[in-house]
Amino acid sequence: MSGTQQNIALSDADISELKGIYNSGINASGQATTSTNGSQVSNFIRNLNVKWGNYQAYTRDDNSQVAEFELEKENFMLSTRQQKAGDTVFFRNKTEAVFIKLSNGKRLSVFMKVIEDFNQTKKSVIANLHYKQIPSTFTGSIIFYTLDRHFINGWRYNAGQIVAKLGTPGAASANSTQQVNSTNKQVNVAKPTCGGVTVYWEEDCEYDVVLDDGTVYIYYNCDPVIDDVIPDICDDLAQGPPGGGVLGDTGGSTGGPTGTPPPDTSKNPCQQAAFLAANTAFKGLLSAMQATTDGNQEFGYTYTLNTDGSVSANGPSVGTIGSASVDINIPPTSDGVIHTHFYGPTNYPTFSPADIKALFDALHSGDIKNTKTFSDVLVTFGGTYMIKIIDPVQFAAFAANNLSDDHYTAFSDNYDLSQQLYAQANDNTTSYELALLSMLNNSGLTLMRGDYQFGSWTPIVKQNNQVVNNNCN
16 A cells, blocks of 8 residues: 555444444345355355454555454355365465545445465465555455445456456456346446456365465365356456556547537537547547556546547646546637546545536636537546536536535535445445436436447436436437
8 A cells, every 4th residue: 555554443432333334234235145056156255254353453644544354264265276185275365344434534344355376476475465555476366345245346466466457256248338137127237358267166175284374285175166257357458557657648639530520419419429439549548548547546638629520639637646636627629528537445436526516617617618519528447427518507507506615515425325325225336326317417417328448328317216328319
């Protein structure tokens, strides 16, 4: 973890409070412990017994507080190599319950599952691995779940560096972003996957410790239960590990359908979105930005639609490392702005309240020259979104009641509260989409979601507490 931290001691009252949060969280949706029958493993956590006397707690340099508690060991082993009797096993697992209290008093609580592979080093470092504190020699996978055992996301590491973003364990490769399940509820599908690694789940293992530090074991009687696949997300490997300067300099024209001027969208946002979806270089810019969402800072660009059909991009604006924000100067000639949200357990996978306020501030200050062509595009670890201003007058009235200094705090708090309520019955990204759509009701804005190749954009709306497509005509 970058920055500094100060260790703290938890009082009995602190631990009692965390126990209440934990018990409420693990029972939030009534999910049973993991089933291993058939060929589906929804997650890799079964033992929910927390070792409340064994913890690490500290204050981070952003004044947030983190408390990590190790769970009792599972009766199974997860490895990425199939073992046989007599093998020396260089895999170790652990599960931690991680409780985070932000400086504003808000909380986040997750499970962190670690699968360590130390076949190369022959030295385990799992005991020194903590939330956002990754030893330089760690190789393996770290997977995050909500307390009611719903997959959030995961990361594959090699020698302390992220090399892949992980899809849902056991998920089939998908070529679309949405499907309908047996209850006719529309649900998000993981990004298209590009292979992955097989994880072997074996139970009732017995080991003999052969080194004093307990890091190497002789494999004995494990009962094979299932092998499962953790898929890699396709486009997250294209630009290499995060933080590698993947954006580069994309100033100047980015090409397009020459001689095809950008359309006047008026009341139809789909025409403008379709124009951007057809621009190969614009999609390439979004793809490069998407690769940075595995990092720890935000990036931003502005762009202009040229009369010859090309797109000129200007930037990047670069946010402070570790800060979920980026300052973007929007020239009056701009036709749109793009920025990223990098992954963080407390970061928004959709437009944040601050993003909505920034859009109105740009409109109010005259930075948006033409609302009919202007697009606010967001590339996040959870998906890609676009906001179009359909009715500037209605948006201004909405802003007066929600985004002004007197009302913004309530707007932001209500957004977060709505997300927490929707999270009880939905995955993380969907809960944020539902909260955002609820907050933007009668705002004069339209929210669109892009596919993972940035080749199409579809308006989305909330109906019966579900996110549904509002297809373009």
